[in-house]
Amino acid sequence: MRRPLIAGNWKMNGSKADSVDLLNGILAGAAEIMRADIAVCPPFPYLQIAEQALGGSAVFWGAQDVSNETSGAFTGQVSAQMLADFGCHFVIVGHSERRLFNAESDDLVARKYAQAMAHGLTPILCVGETLEEREGGQTEAVVARQLDAVLQTSGVDGIAKGVIAYEPVWAIGTGVTATPAQAQDVHAFLRGRIAAQGQDVATRVRILYGGSMKPDNAQELIGQADIDGGLIGGAALKAADFLAICRAGDQNG
Numbered sequence: 001m002r003r004p005l006i007a008g009n010w011k012m013n014g015s016k017a018d019s020v021d022l023l024n025g026i027l028a029g030a031a032e033i034m035r036a037d038i039a040v041c042p043p044f045p046y047l048q049i050a051e052q053a054l055g056g057s058a059v060f061w062g063a064q065d066v067s068n069e070t071s072g073a074f075t076g077q078v079s080a081q082m083l084a085d086f087g088c089h090f091v092i093v094g095h096s097e098r099r100l101f102n103a104e105s106d107d108l109v110a111r112k113y114a115q116a117m118a119h120g121l122t123p124i125l126c127v128g129e130t131l132e133e134r135e136g137g138q139t140e141a142v143v144a145r146q147l148d149a150v151l152q153t154s155g156v157d158g159i160a161k162g163v164i165a166y167e168p169v170w171a172i173g174t175g176v177t178a179t180p181a182q183a184q185d186v187h188a189f190l191r192g193r194i195a196a197q198g199q200d201v202a203t204r205v206r207i208l209y210g211g212s213m214k215p216d217n218a219q220e221l222i223g224q225a226d227i228d229g230g231l232i233g234g235a236a237l238k239a240a241d242f243l244a245i246c247r248a249g250d251q252n253g
């Protein structure tokens with residue numbers, strides 16, 4: 001049985017004060033969630049606030065990106081070691097917004113994934129197709145390519161140490177959610193592809209869904225056989241909504 005994970009990706013939102021409020025709001029309800037893991041991924045500058053607020057609680061925290069380099073002259077980048085230093089458990093890699101706006105290639109994402117693991121972080125690898133790719137019948141080819149880049153670099157044992165998030169690009173921030181059946185199909189495909197290299201890993205690895213997951217659709221999505229939680233954007237910015245999704249995870253745990 002895979003323990004559900006509900007992870008909030010705050011993206012580039014909020015202030016210091018907002019972050020404190022949101023974390024306190026989440027903490028107020030988190031203790032009731034016994035059968036699911038909860039995580040938040042604030043912007044880099046607010047990681048220390050997360051560490052202070054969440055240290056000693058059951059809520060994990062993580063970052064939204066990491067450098068593929070270890071240290072040195074890489075202006076503006078943040079290393080995996082620095083994230084570990086702030087107590088991060090998770091780090092998101094390969095989010096579609098980074099692939100799109102920062103031109104991140106599959107190869108770069110695979111190196112970020114490896115770098116995260118090398119410093120004891122748990123990478124959350126995002127994969128997902130655009131609307132054009134879906135309409136062109138390319139969904140499986142695209143997510144396979146994105147997954148394979150990491151499989152080639154880190155092996156199936158590397159996949160075992162991370163989390164995968166299927167985030168169809170057309171569902172992110174649009175209010176258009178993949179139907180539970182559409183999402184389940186892709187999750188099953190991804191799990192099958194991992195199973196071809198290691199059945200045990202495929203059985204254990206968590207595959208989250210992301211893309212307009214809200215309190216009113218979370219239960220049905222997380223109820224699918226191969227959906228093990230959610231990576232939440234907009235709804236992670238309101239403690240009540242995020243906690244409602246956490247409860248949906250709890251009910252499936």
Ligand SMILES: O=C(CO)COP(=O)(O)O
Pocket residue numbers: 009095167171172173174175210211212213231232233234235
């Ligand atoms: O991109 C996402 C999480 O990483 C999903 O964002 P939304 O929940 O706002 O669609």
